[in-house]
Amino acid sequence: MAHAFIYDAVRTPRGRGKSDGALHDVQPIQLLTSVLRELKSRTQLDTNLLDDVIMGCVSPIGEQGCDMARTAVLEAGYAETVAGVQLNRFCSSGLEAINMAAAYIMAGQFEAVVAGGVESMSRVPIGSDGGALFMNPQIVARHHIVPQGISADLLATKYGFSRTDADRFAAESYRRAALAQQENRFSRTLIPIRDTLGQTLLDHDEGVRPDTTVERLSKLKPAFETVGKAGFDALALLKYADISRINHIHHAGNSSQIVDGAAGLLIGSKAFGEKTGLKPRARIKAFAVVGTEPTIMLTGVVPATQKVLKKAGMQPGDIDLFEVNEAFAAVPLFYMDQLGVEHDRLNVNGGAIALGHPLGATGAMIAATLLDELERTGQQTGLATLCVGGGMGVATVFERIH
Numbered sequence: 001m002a003h004a005f006i007y008d009a010v011r012t013p014r015g016r017g018k019s020d021g022a023l024h025d026v027q028p029i030q031l032l033t034s035v036l037r038e039l040k041s042r043t044q045l046d047t048n049l050l051d052d053v054i055m056g057c058v059s060p061i062g063e064q065g066c067d068m069a070r071t072a073v074l075e076a077g078y079a080e081t082v083a084g085v086q087l088n089r090f091c092s093s094g095l096e097a098i099n100m101a102a103a104y105i106m107a108g109q110f111e112a113v114v115a116g117g118v119e120s121m122s123r124v125p126i127g128s129d130g131g132a133l134f135m136n137p138q139i140v141a142r143h144h145i146v147p148q149g150i151s152a153d154l155l156a157t158k159y160g161f162s163r164t165d166a167d168r169f170a171a172e173s174y175r176r177a178a179l180a181q182q183e184n185r186f187s188r189t190l191i192p193i194r195d196t197l198g199q200t201l202l203d204h205d206e207g208v209r210p211d212t213t214v215e216r217l218s219k220l221k222p223a224f225e226t227v228g229k230a231g232f233d234a235l236a237l238l239k240y241a242d243i244s245r246i247n248h249i250h251h252a253g254n255s256s257q258i259v260d261g262a263a264g265l266l267i268g269s270k271a272f273g274e275k276t277g278l279k280p281r282a283r284i285k286a287f288a289v290v291g292t293e294p295t296i297m298l299t300g301v302v303p304a305t306q307k308v309l310k311k312a313g314m315q316p317g318d319i320d321l322f323e324v325n326e327a328f329a330a331v332p333l334f335y336m337d338q339l340g341v342e343h344d345r346l347n348v349n350g351g352a353i354a355l356g357h358p359l360g361a362t363g364a365m366i367a368a369t370l371l372d373e374l375e376r377t378g379q380q381t382g383l384a385t386l387c388v389g390g391g392m393g394v395a396t397v398f399e400r401i402h
Contacts, residue, residue, distance in 0.1 A: 001106050001107075001108075002105060002106050002107075002108050002269055002270070003105075003106065003269070003270060003283055003284075004101070004102035004103075004105040004106050004267055004268075004269070004283070004284045005267065005268060005269070005270065005272075005273060005280035005281075005282065005283050005284070005401070006265055006266070006267055006280065006281050006282045006283075006284065006371060006398070007043065007266040007267070007268055007272075007273065007276075007278045007279075007280055007281065008039060008042065008043050008265070008266045008278070008281065009189050009263070009264070009265045009266070009281075009364075009367070009368035009371055009372075010035050010038045010039050010042075010189060010191055010263065010264055010265075010368075011035065011116075011189050011190060011191070011261065011262065011263035011264075011361070011364070011365050011368055012031050012034060012035060012190075012191060012193050012202075012260075012261045012262050012263070013190060013192070013193065013202045013203060013204055013205050013206065013261065014205045014206060014207060014257075014259040014260065014261045014355055014356035014358055014365075015122070015193075015201075015202050015206050015259060015260040015261065016122070016206045016207055016257070016258075016259060016260075016356075017120075017121035017122040017257070017258035017259045017260055017356070017358075018122055018258070019122060021122050021206065021259070021260060022193075022201050022202035022206055023120070023122065023193060023201065023202055023206075023260040023261070024122040024123065024260070025201075026120070026193060026201065026260070027063055027120070027123070028057075028063055028064050028068065028118050028119070028120035028123065028124065028260075028262070029063065029068055029071055029072060029075065030193075031118055031120065031193065031260065031261065031262035032055065032068055032069075032072040032118040032262045032264075033072045033075040033076045034191065034193060034262070035072075035116065035118075035191070035262045035263060035264040036053070036072050036073070036075075036076035036078065036114060036264060037076045037077070038191045039114060039264055039266050040076065040077070040078065043266060043276070043278055045266070045276065046276065047077075047078040047079040047082055048079045048081060048082075049111065049112050049272060049275060049276065050078065050079070050082045050112050050113065050114065051082070051083065051104070051110040051111060051112060051113055052082065052083045052084065052085065052101070052104070052110060052113045052114075053069045053070070053072065053073050053078070053082060053083070053084040053085070053113065053114045053115075053264075054069065054084075054085050054087065054097040054100055054101050054113055054114070054115045054116075055068060055069040055072070055084070055085070055086055055087070055097055055115070055116055055117050055118055055264075055360070056086075056087055056088065056089070056092075056093025056094045056095075056096060056097045056116070056117030056118075056360040056361065056363065056364070057086050057087075057088060057093060057117060057118055057119060057359075057360035058088055058090055058091065058093055058119060058126070058359035058360045059119070059121075059124045059125070059126060059127070059128045059129045059359070059360075060086055060088060060129060061124065061128050061129040062123075062124055062128065063120065063123055063124055064118070064119070064120065064124045067084060067085065067086045068084075068086055068118060069084030069085050069086050070083065070084030070085070071084070072084065087100070088360070089289075089388060089392070089394065090359070090388045090389035090390065090392070091325065091327060091357070091359055091362060091363075091386050091387065091388055091389060092289075092325075092363050092386040092387075092388045092392070092393075092394035093117050093359070093360045093363060094116055094117030094263060094360055094361050094362055094363030094364035094365065094367075095363025095364065095366075095367060095384060095385075095386060095394050095396055096289070096363065096394055097115040097116055097117055097363070097364065098115045098116070098265055098267065098284070098287075098363065098364060098367055098396065099284075099287040099289075099394070099396055100115065101113035101114075101115035101265075101267045102267060102284040102287065103287075105267060105268065105269050106284075110269075111268060111269050111271060111272045112266070112267065112268035112269070112272045113267050113268070114264045114265070114266055114267070115264065115265055115267055115364065116262065116263040116264035116265055116361060116364035117262065117263060117358075117359075117360035117361035117362070117363060117364050118261070118262035118263075118358070118360055118361050119260065119261065119262075119358040119359040119360040119361050119362075120260045120358075121258045121259060121260055121358060121359065122258075122260050123260070126258070126359065133145060133389070133390055134147075140235075141235070143294050143295070144235050144236060144238055144239040144294070144295040145235075145294060145295065145390075146232040146235055146236045146295060146297075147224065147227060147232060148297060148298065148327070148328075148389065149223055149224035149227070149250055149255070149328070150224055150227065150228055150232045150233065150236055150246070151236075151295065151296050151297040151298050152224075152250050152255070152298060152327070152328035152330050152331070153222075153224055153228070153246050153247065153248045153249060153250055153330075154236050154240065154243070154246055154295070154296050155296055155298050155299065155328075155330045155331070155334055156247065156249050156250070156329075156330040156333075157243055157245075157246050157247045158240065158243060158296070159330075159333075159334055159337065161249065161329075161330050161333045161334070162247075162249065163218070163247075163249040164214070164218075165249075165329070165333060166249050166250065166254040166328075166329035166330060166333070167214045167217040167218055167253070167254055167329075168214055169254065169329045169332065169333055169353075170212070170217055170253055170254035170329050170353045170354075171212055171213055171214045171217060172343070173326060173347065173350045173351050173353040173354040174208065174209055174210065174212035174350065174353070174354040175210075175212075175350075176347065176348060176349055176350040176354070177205070177208045177349060177350025177351075177354035177355050178208055178209075178210035178350075178354075179349075180349035180350060181204060181205065181208055185349055185372065185373070185376060186205070186349070186369065186372065188372050188375075189368045189369070189371075189372055190203075190204075205259075205355045205356065206259070206356075207257045207259060207354065207355060207356045208350070208354055208355065209354070212253070212354075216253075217251075217253040217254060220251040220252060220253050221251060222248035222249065222250065222251050223248075223250055223251045223252055223255065224248055224250060225248040228246060228248060233245070233246045235295075236295055236296075239293075239295045239296075240295070240296070249329075249330070250328050250329065250330070253353075254328070254329040254353060255327070255328045255329070255353065256325070256326055256327050256328065256351075256352035256353055256356065256357035257352065257353070257354075257355070257356040257357060258356070258357070259355075259356030259357065259358045260358055261356070261358035261361050261365065262358070262361050263361045263364035263365045263368060264364065265364060265367065265368060266278075267284070279401075280401045281371060281375070281400070281401060282371050282374070282398045282399060282400050282401055283398070283399045283401060284396060284397075284398060285312050285381075285397040285398065285399045286308050286309075286311040286312040286396070286397045287308060287311075287394070287395065287396040287397070288304050288307035288308035288311060288394070288395050288396075289304065289392065289393070289394050290303045290304045290307055290392065290393050291391060291392050292391040292392060292393060293391055294390055294391035295391075296391070297387070297389065297390065297391045298327060298328065298330070298331050298334075298387040299334065299387070299391075299393070300387050300388055300391065300392050300393020300394075301324055301325075301331060301334075301335050301385045301386065301387050301393050301395070302334070302335060302338045302339060302393070303393060304385055304393030304394055304395035305335075305339060305383065305385050305393075305395045306339075307395070308383070308385075308395040308396065308397055309383075309397070312397045314381075314397065316339045316340060316341055318381060319341075319345070319381050319382065319383045319397070320345065320374065320377075320379035320380055320381050320382060321345055321346075321348065321370060321373055321374060321377075321379060321381075321382045321383075322335075322341055322345055322346040322347070322382070322383050322384075322385075323346075323347060323351070323366040323367070323369060323370045323382065323383070323384040323385070324346055324347060324351070324385055324386075325351065325352055325357065325362055325363075325366060325385070325386040325387065326347065326351035326352040326353040326354075326357075327352065327357065327386070327387055329353065331387050332346060332347065332351070335385075348373060349369060349373060351366075362386065363384065363386055363394070366384050366386075367384045367396065367398065370382040370383075370384050370398060371398060371400070374398070374400040375400060379400070380399065380400055381397065381398070381399055381400070382397070382398045382400075383395060383396070383397050383398070384396050384398070
């Protein structure tokens with residue numbers, strides 16, 4: 001089987017996903033086109049060598065519909081022979097795009113792909129596309145489907161994570177992200193977004209708040225208690241009858257931020273590197289996807305990690321750095337507890353709590369951050385993983401090329 005290599009990675013800043021966010025006036029296709037143009041420019045890429053552009057997007061409707069990947073190919077000035085496809089595996093879509101690209105290359109069917117994702121959550125709100133999983137009353141009742149915030153609080157309750165545990169984790173995420181910004185750790189991958197006049201709209205992740213403390217977080221009200229009392233707690237507890245009540249610990253400060261952003265990685269075969277003269281930065285060693293119980297929904301990071309490590313012939317102790325998407329604080333807390341992973345190896349530059357979670361792009365963003373940090377610290381192996389709506393998990397192992 002052929003190897004799949006990462007040759008470069010680019011991402012936009014994460015802009016606050018609200019009407020006053022710096023990227024609100026930028027259409028999602030512009031975010032994605034900026035990424036493709038930058039990849040082409042900095043690698044001097046002959047796009048005739050590309051087979052496909054694969055992009056994740058979780059709400060593919062309105063401005064994010066109509067196969068943005070192909071539209072961005074045309075807008076970015078890529079060769080017309082380059083195809084484009086848009087996919088949706090919820091929050092893991094960006095990493096799923098990378099894994100799909102790697103699979104094509106490892107199978108010998110493709111030579112080079114740009115893979116990543118995009119989401120403009122200020123312009124296309126989460127849930128805009130509807131869907132039977134969350135909207136069909138019979139399906140919701142039959143499978144005990146609850147909002148993810150209820151799932152997060154259920155996870156925390158079942159595994160004994162307190163409000164203080166979550167707030168401490170969140171405060172540390174903010175501290176790490178602020179330090180990473182201060183030390184320009186994202187500079188290799190991060191590109192500014194400019195308007196049509198060339199003026200910079202945003203050149204840094206907008207949601208980082210260096211002054212965040214546990215004390216400040218402790219004053220925020222639980223975000224999901226009201227919706228839980230409206231019936232979703234009872235629905236979840238029908239599945240988890242051993243739990244008497246759900247302890248609502250998550251709020252806006254210890255959950256992922258709603259943001260806008262896009263990312264793309266240039267992935268290719270060994271032959272592609274030889275043709276272009278590009279040096280690979282990393283190899284995609286293994287990847288895995290799993291399904292999990294859909295009510296608690298957010299546990300998939302653990303079995304996905306176990307599955308991908310088995311494929312790679314590795315143990316958790318063999319991984320130098322982990323990127324676990326901080327959808328809610330309980331997710332990485334659960335991950336560390338179940339797998340025995342120390343916090344000093346996990347999300348060392350902060351995560352989605354401090355930086356934001358642009359749904360379709362996040363998987364590609366954390367993969368790029370992982371690659372940058374492996375290079376910065378001279379370490380060898382990294383693992384990226386995300387929990388997924390509907391009860392799934394995705395994980396990928398990366399190996400840095402010296």
